[in-house]
Amino acid sequence: MAVPAVALAVALAASACAAPDTAGGDPAGDSATASAELAVSVGLDPGWALEPLPSPAGYSSASPELTVEAGRAIVSWLDMSGGSVTLRFAERRATGWSEAGAVVSGEELVVNAADVPSVLALADGTLVAHWLQEDGSDPEAYALPLAWSRDGGRVWSDPIYPHHDGRQVQHGFASLFEAPNGGLGLVWLDGRETGGGLDGGMNLWGATYDVDGTQLSETVIDTRVCDCCSLSTARTSDGIVAVYRDRTDDEIRDTSIVRFVDGVWSPPATVHHDGWRIQGCPVNGPAVSARGQEVVVAWFTAAGDVGRAYVAFSRDGGRTFAPAIRVDDEASLGDVDVELLADGSAAVTWVELAAERRSQLRRIGPDGARSRAITVADMSDSWAPVLARAGDELLLAWRQRSTNGSSRIQTARVALD
Numbered sequence: 200m201a202v203p204a205v206a207l208a209v210a211l212a213a214s215a216c217a218a219p220d221t222a223g224g225d226p227a228g229d230s231a232t233a234s235a236e237l238a239v240s241v242g243l244d245p246g247w248a249l250e251p252l253p254s255p256a257g258y259s260s261a262s263p264e265l266t267v268e269a270g271r272a273i274v275s276w277l278d279m280s281g282g283s284v285t286l287r288f289a290e291r292r293a294t295g296w297s298e299a300g301a302v303v304s305g306e307e308l309v310v311n312a313a314d315v316p317s318v319l320a321l322a323d324g325t326l327v328a329h330w331l332q333e334d335g336s337d338p339e340a341y342a343l344p345l346a347w348s349r350d351g352g353r354v355w356s357d358p359i360y361p362h363h364d365g366r367q368v369q370h371g372f373a374s375l376f377e378a379p380n381g382g383l384g385l386v387w388l389d390g391r392e393t394g395g396g397l398d399g400g401m402n403l404w405g406a407t408y409d410v411d412g413t414q415l416s417e418t419v420i421d422t423r424v425c426d427c428c429s430l431s432t433a434r435t436s437d438g439i440v441a442v443y444r445d446r447t448d449d450e451i452r453d454t455s456i457v458r459f460v461d462g463v464w465s466p467p468a469t470v471h472h473d474g475w476r477i478q479g480c481p482v483n484g485p486a487v488s489a490r491g492q493e494v495v496v497a498w499f500t501a502a503g504d505v506g507r508a509y510v511a512f513s514r515d516g517g518r519t520f521a522p523a524i525r526v527d528d529e530a531s532l533g534d535v536d537v538e539l540l541a542d543g544s545a546a547v548t549w550v551e552l553a554a555e556r557r558s559q560l561r562r563i564g565p566d567g568a569r570s571r572a573i574t575v576a577d578m579s580d581s582w583a584p585v586l587a588r589a590g591d592e593l594l595l596a597w598r599q600r601s602t603n604g605s606s607r608i609q610t611a612r613v614a615l616d
Contacts, residue, residue, distance in 0.1 A: 244570050250614070252296065254609055261598050266375070272594055273288055277316065283304050286301070286330050303330060303344075316329055327347055361385060369426075372427065372428070372429050384406070387403075405417075420441075425452050425480050430443045436516065440458050442454055454471065486535050488538045489517070494516060494539075495512050505530060510547055527549055531549050532552050532556065537586070546561075557576065559574055560593075592612045595613070
């Protein structure tokens with residue numbers, strides 16, 4: 200695939216969410232790894248096969264997300280039928296997905312392919328949901344409501360908001376996690392220092408809640424980050440790690456990691472020095488997965504005007520990372536997701552940019568050994584999938600155009616032997 204085509208695709212993505220060319224905030228501080236790249240090799244084929252799962256979503260559905268916590272796997276999506284937007288969810292059962300439940304419905308819910316809602320199960324059985332809600336006349340201004348259900352999703356609390364700045368700006372791209380105290384934690388992109396005559400940048404903020412839903416904190420983590428790239432969080436034996444696309448004063452937008460240990464967020468560290476300088480947001484965030492002290496991060500970069508997807512492994516809870524490992528074969532449009540497997544390798548999804556654009560899945564080991572790639576979906580009529588590991592299977596969900604002109608969420612599984 201010619202480099203100009205990759206550069207054009209990246210430029211189009213960037214134009215969808217251009218960031219103000221202003222100074223303010225600090226670049227990422229420490230480095231978690233050098234800019235080295237590990238040579239890839241042909242690895243043992245795990246024999247994975249994609250098995251369709253009957254989708255719990257109907258037609259006119261979008262914005263899928265998968266969460267796995269406390270042994271419970273949940274898929275959520277937005278239902279756009281019936282003249283309004285409804286956040287729905289279903290839980291994985293031995294026989295398939297459960298009957299779909301509803302969290303909230305209304306015309307003020309925001310549908311954004313890059314910024315999607317979620318439903319998360321906590322260890323005590325509580326469900327927590329987040330979504331986006333219009334906030335004023337600016338289409339890029341929206342609030343971040345949270346709601347709790349303590350009866351399996353039949354009844355939901357009135358929404359509350361983790362941000363208390365009172366400004367009608369962007370609050371979104373949230374990633375939820377169970378806090379070390381058993382309550383809720385989340386990180387999100389916060390535009391409280393942008394617009395309205397302010398010359399600040401997009402911030403990364405975090406908040407925690409007690410088990411009863413009482414907010415315990417609201418903390419700025421990084422004062423200058425990329426404006427509309429998705430966030431990802433995972434749990435290590437030390438605490439929580441979060442990854443995101445950072446932004447320096449000279450517009451380097453590489454992937455950073457922060458760690459939430461003993462109630463404090465660490466300074467940001469660069470996962471890998473790609474040196475990607477770009478004037479607008481590429482709408483292409485990283486992903487992270489962890490178990491114990493093992494961490495794997497996947498990300499996209501178009502440094503040098505060539506789109507590539509990478510992973511890097513850590514054995515010390517995300518403090519340092521081994522050299523990056525190339526994921527794609529020819530070129531990539533990113534849209535990565537990643538899950539750590541029981542043997543220390545990782546399952547990775549990405550969009551391959553070759554003769555045809557397609558979302559793909561492969562296994563990659565810390566030694567650079569890669570399995571053959573299997574195709575998840577043809578990107579001519581679908582969007583990139585989200586990925587989650589639930590016990591002895593991988594789950595995938597993606598939006599696909601239907602023959603009737605609408606779209607529908609599709610789901611599938613891959614058995615892990």
